[in-house]
Amino acid sequence: MASQALPKIPILHLSDDALTPGTAFRLSACRDVCHALEEYGCFVADYGNLSLELHNQILEASDELFRLPSEIKMQDPNSTEYVGQKPQFPLYERLGIVNATSWDEIQKFTNLMWPNGNHRFGETAHSFAKLVAGLHQKVTRMVFENYGVEKYCDSHMESTTYRLRFYKYNEVDENESKIGLPVHTDKSFTTILHQNHVPGLEIQNQDGKWIGFEPTPSSFLFMAGDAFMVWSNDRIRPCIHRVMMGANEVRYSIGLATHQKSVMRVPEELIDEEHPLQYKPFDHLGFLNFHISNDYKPRSDSLIKAYCGV
Numbered sequence: 137m138a139s140q141a142l143p144k145i146p147i148l149h150l151s152d153d154a155l156t157p158g159t160a161f162r163l164s165a166c167r168d169v170c171h172a173l174e175e176y177g178c179f180v181a182d183y184g185n186l187s188l189e190l191h192n193q194i195l196e197a198s199d200e201l202f203r204l205p206s207e208i209k210m211q212d213p214n215s216t217e218y219v220g221q222k223p224q225f226p227l228y229e230r231l232g233i234v235n236a237t238s239w240d241e242i243q244k245f246t247n248l249m250w251p252n253g254n255h256r257f258g259e260t261a262h263s264f265a266k267l268v269a270g271l272h273q274k275v276t277r278m279v280f281e282n283y284g285v286e287k288y289c290d291s292h293m294e295s296t297t298y299r300l301r302f303y304k305y306n307e308v309d310e311n312e313s314k315i316g317l318p319v320h321t322d323k324s325f326t327t328i329l330h331q332n333h334v335p336g337l338e339i340q341n342q343d344g345k346w347i348g349f350e351p352t353p354s355s356f357l358f359m360a361g362d363a364f365m366v367w368s369n370d371r372i373r374p375c376i377h378r379v380m381m382g383a384n385e386v387r388y389s390i391g392l393a394t395h396q397k398s399v400m401r402v403p404e405e406l407i408d409e410e411h412p413l414q415y416k417p418f419d420h421l422g423f424l425n426f427h428i429s430n431d432y433k434p435r436s437d438s439l440i441k442a443y444c445g446v
């Protein structure tokens with residue numbers, strides 16, 4: 137009897153040494169990146185530029201952060217994006233640093249959490265944010281190249297902001313709900329996730345099947361958010377995902393989400409008969425506020441159309 141292969145998230149090898157400009161390997165990697173984003177809204181980036189040392193350090197930093205007393209973690213949710221103890225998903229806790237590629241912003245966050253300072257945390261968070269921002273830039277450039285619109289890439293990068301987010305999911309006991317985070321798409325342009333060994337993150341393919349992300353110390357899940365769909369005029373689909381906790385262990389995940397500061401337009405090269413213009417000029421930060429004023433509806437396919445659809 138023919139065995140049916142289980143669906144898998146595409147895995148792409150994106151270490152620096154493999155992607156020399158102009159090589160056939162790079163060209164095919166650019167196509168693979170776009171194909172995965174069009175089909176799945178995501179792919180697994182195997183990225184050897186992340187050392188095992190930094191992988192361990194960022195997980196230790198996460199553990200140290202979430203061990204802080206609740207009153208410290210909860211003190212300024214507007215600036216730290218703190219979310220926790222939500223009745224709908226009680227296992228989940230999050231803290232974030234807006235503009236995390238800036239050392240000043242990292243220091244501000246670190247000093248808020250540790251008034252006596254914590255240089256090691258700051259150094260680790262900054263190194264990790266810069267490394268993952270590099271991965272974002274590399275992949276975004278590959279997508280722009282593949283669609284023949286690389287001339288817009290530099291201005292896109294100049295308008296990009298980076299939020300570093302730390303997530304913790306408590307272990308489940310038998311009586312608890314296993315939902316770590318309900319089904320949603322991200323409101324970002326891209327989100328890149330890296331995590332410890334505890335599984336739980338799942339993405340939905342176009343057949344509606346759930347596929348688990350299998351973490352390793354050098355792998356990242358690169359996901360398109362709603363804003364990438366807008367920019368690509370519906371070529372790229374935002375990744376539908378959720379977190380389901382099954383293991384009796386704590387799951388730590390660290391994400392870098394990108395947003396655009398300036399108003400974003402669909403490149404004219406991406407508008408044709410097959411792809412008529414779907415979106416008006418898009419104010420990303422305005423969309424985040426619109427999302428908040430709509431009670432954080434988790435699936436925003438229709439929300440984004442309501443916000444900026446033509």
Ligand SMILES: O=C(O)CCC(=O)C(=O)O
Pocket residue numbers: 303317322329331337377379389390391
């Ligand atoms: O836990 C994760 O890895 C993903 C978290 C997530 O999807 C989110 O906060 O939007």
Ligand SMILES: [Fe+2]
Pocket residue numbers: 320321322377
């Ligand atoms: Fe998400």
